[in-house]
Amino acid sequence: MQIADRRRLRSKIFMGLSITAAGLGLSILAIILGTLIYEGASGLNLAVFTDMTPPPGGQGGLLNAIVGSLIMTAMGIVVGTPIAILAGTYLAEYGRYRRIAHVVRFINDILLSAPSIVIGLFVYEIMVATMGHFSGLAGGVALAILVIPVVVRTTEDMLRLVPDTLREAAASVGTPRWKMIISIAYRAARTGIVTGVLLAVARISGETAPLLFTALNNQFWSADLNAPMASLPVVIFQFALSPYVDWQQLAWTGALLITMSVLTLSIFARILTAKKAHQ
Amino acid sequence: MSLSQTLTATGETRPRVSARPIGDRVMHALTFGSAILVLLVLGGVFVSLIHGSLPAIRAFGLGFITSQSWNPVTEIFGAAAPIYGTLLTSAIALFIAVPVGLGISVFLTELSPAWLARPIAIAIELLAGIPSIIYGIWGLFVLAPFLQQTFQPWIIDKASYVPGLAQLFAGPPYGIGVFTAAIILSIMILPFISSVTRDVFETVPPMLKEAAYGLGSTKWEVVKNVVIPHTRAGVIGAIMLALGRALGETMAVTFVIGNAHKIATSLLAPGTTISATIANEFTEATGDLYTSSLIALGLILFVVTFIVLAAARLMLHRMEQRGK
Numbered sequence: 001m002q003i004a005d006r007r008r009l010r011s012k013i014f015m016g017l018s019i020t021a022a023g024l025g026l027s028i029l030a031i032i033l034g035t036l037i038y039e040g041a042s043g044l045n046l047a048v049f050t051d052m053t054p055p056p057g058g059q060g061g062l063l064n065a066i067v068g069s070l071i072m073t074a075m076g077i078v079v080g081t082p083i084a085i086l087a088g089t090y091l092a093e094y095g096r097y098r099r100i101a102h103v104v105r106f107i108n109d110i111l112l113s114a115p116s117i118v119i120g121l122f123v124y125e126i127m128v129a130t131m132g133h134f135s136g137l138a139g140g141v142a143l144a145i146l147v148i149p150v151v152v153r154t155t156e157d158m159l160r161l162v163p164d165t166l167r168e169a170a171a172s173v174g175t176p177r178w179k180m181i182i183s184i185a186y187r188a189a190r191t192g193i194v195t196g197v198l199l200a201v202a203r204i205s206g207e208t209a210p211l212l213f214t215a216l217n218n219q220f221w222s223a224d225l226n227a228p229m230a231s232l233p234v235v236i237f238q239f240a241l242s243p244y245v246d247w248q249q250l251a252w253t254g255a256l257l258i259t260m261s262v263l264t265l266s267i268f269a270r271i272l273t274a275k276k277a278h279q
Numbered sequence: 280m281s282l283s284q285t286l287t288a289t290g291e292t293r294p295r296v297s298a299r300p301i302g303d304r305v306m307h308a309l310t311f312g313s314a315i316l317v318l319l320v321l322g323g324v325f326v327s328l329i330h331g332s333l334p335a336i337r338a339f340g341l342g343f344i345t346s347q348s349w350n351p352v353t354e355i356f357g358a359a360a361p362i363y364g365t366l367l368t369s370a371i372a373l374f375i376a377v378p379v380g381l382g383i384s385v386f387l388t389e390l391s392p393a394w395l396a397r398p399i400a401i402a403i404e405l406l407a408g409i410p411s412i413i414y415g416i417w418g419l420f421v422l423a424p425f426l427q428q429t430f431q432p433w434i435i436d437k438a439s440y441v442p443g444l445a446q447l448f449a450g451p452p453y454g455i456g457v458f459t460a461a462i463i464l465s466i467m468i469l470p471f472i473s474s475v476t477r478d479v480f481e482t483v484p485p486m487l488k489e490a491a492y493g494l495g496s497t498k499w500e501v502v503k504n505v506v507i508p509h510t511r512a513g514v515i516g517a518i519m520l521a522l523g524r525a526l527g528e529t530m531a532v533t534f535v536i537g538n539a540h541k542i543a544t545s546l547l548a549p550g551t552t553i554s555a556t557i558a559n560e561f562t563e564a565t566g567d568l569y570t571s572s573l574i575a576l577g578l579i580l581f582v583v584t585f586i587v588l589a590a591a592r593l594m595l596h597r598m599e600q601r602g603k
Contacts, residue, residue, distance in 0.1 A: 011497030021382025029406050032417050083313045090310035104314045107321050110588045115527025117554045121577040125327035178306035206410020209529040213561045233412050240416045255416050266408050
């Protein structure tokens with residue numbers, strides 16, 4: 001009887017700790033989001049979207065940073081996605097059981113969580129150092145490298161969910177493999193692959209470290225890919241660490257914008273996959 | 280003429296390959312090339328980092344890793360302080376985040392009613408996607424002042440009576456520093472740990488758990504004796520994955536660590552990590568040796584995280600294999 005009581009008590013204590021952990025973790029994360037909305041929303045006005053980043057102490061917005069982020073994110077997606085989808089196709093279709101596919105899969109998983117600042121150093125070495133100046137182009141390439149592992153992974157996973165009977169049916173009516181992949185496998189896995197791309201956009205739209213010394217920053221309007229380019233995360237980094245209140249306010253507002261877009265993208269991606277699973 | 284002679288005459292010795300439609304050959308080549316590109320990126324990162332750090336390696340040799348000095352004026356650089364800061368912040372972060380993260384997954388898989396578990400799990404996965412700069416700005420403006428005014432003065436006062444702890448929590452409460460960085464880091468890796476461990480906890484066959492309950496086990500005993508042993512490889516994999524993130528995490532740490540190149544005994548003192556040093560100093564580095572030393576830091580970071588992440592993947596892979 002005494003032993004049973006002790007065991008029950010011990011279980012209650014540990015389960016209590018577990019509930020506390022869940023409560024603690026969730027409330028901290030809620031506090032972070034709460035502060036973000038509170039601090040960010042108070043600075044949210046039209047000027048944020050229409051004005052350039054201001055000099056110290058001045059009034060202004062984040063227009064050039066938002067546009068810079070959009071340009072480089074788009075470039076990262078445009079460059080990274082085709083390569084990643086093709087690589088994912090190799091892993092799922094042509095090379096599924098080959099040794100090389102295992103190696104690529106393993107390396108890709110490592111790249112997926114490799115420190116992004118190292119990718120920044122890599123692009124600095126191969127582009128900025130050789131071209132002699134920072135550029136939006138280098139920033140876009142750095143983001144493309146971050147896109148690849150995410151999309152490779154989801155493309156492979158989604159193609160593997162396509163039933164092999166579909167592939168066999170196509171083969172039995174004499175469809176060449178490439179046609180089967182494009183017209184059947186891709187079509188069946190389309191939603192999943194789009195989800196992967198959305199997640200990749202979410203991932204790179206908040207990346208700061210790889211842009212710090214590739215795209216650098218630019219206080220003025222610039223859509224020139226060959227020149228340094230502003231981006232929201234880098235501007236947030238610079239403004240938040242400055243002593244100027246106006247800059248700090250803009251940093252909070254920028255942080256809110258990024259978080260909202262990342263959350264929207266992730267929720268949208270979730271809805272897509274949820275529908276898919278429902279069908 | 281026999282078939283084999285025809286093939287030899289036209290130079291075709293492998294009829295199977297030539298029989299493949301041109302579209303397939305193109306598609307195969309394209310996809311294969313892209314897959315190889317993934318390997319080339321990794322190879323390229325290694326080669327370029329080694330190339331970039333050669334001047335530093337030549338100038339300082341292996342002493343680079345053990346030297347504490349970081350002096351841009353005399354151009355003497357050593358990585359000991361950033362390496363120490365990286366390891367220390369990651370260790371403290373894991374120490375805090377692992378129990379809490381496991382607690383959350385136990386709550387989600389064993390305790391919570393289904394209607395609550397799903398939204399919480401989704402919330403946690405969404406939070407894992409929030410960029411690190413958000414945690415950084417929050418740490419700088421909210422957490423650091425909070426710790427400076429409340430926790431730090433309290434612990435400095437209380438620890439001063441305890442030998443050993445007194446050194447660990449000494450000095451003025453700056454707010455920013457190694458300790459604050461570690462806290463922010465632990466908050467950041469928390470969603471990673473709990474979402475991965477929740478996934479592996481769910482691979483435990485319900486039959487095993489029910490059998491244990493049937494024998495009269497309490498919930499804690501089921502977790503301790505059935506769930507954890509069954510998922511050990513996966514849990515270790517999740518922890519190492521989180522460690523990989525923590526080691527390489529840049530922005531969240533850069534905001535709050537104080538960027539001081541010294542190894543202080545006090546956890547409350549400012550310090551630096553490899554990634555924070557690179558982020559703070561790279562664009563301002565003048566001179567080839569300075570830049571090269573920063574790239575060498577990046578190389579060290581990449582090698583360490585590569586090993587940790589590879590081990591994590593192997594662990595998780597083993598877990599998946601067993602689940603099949």
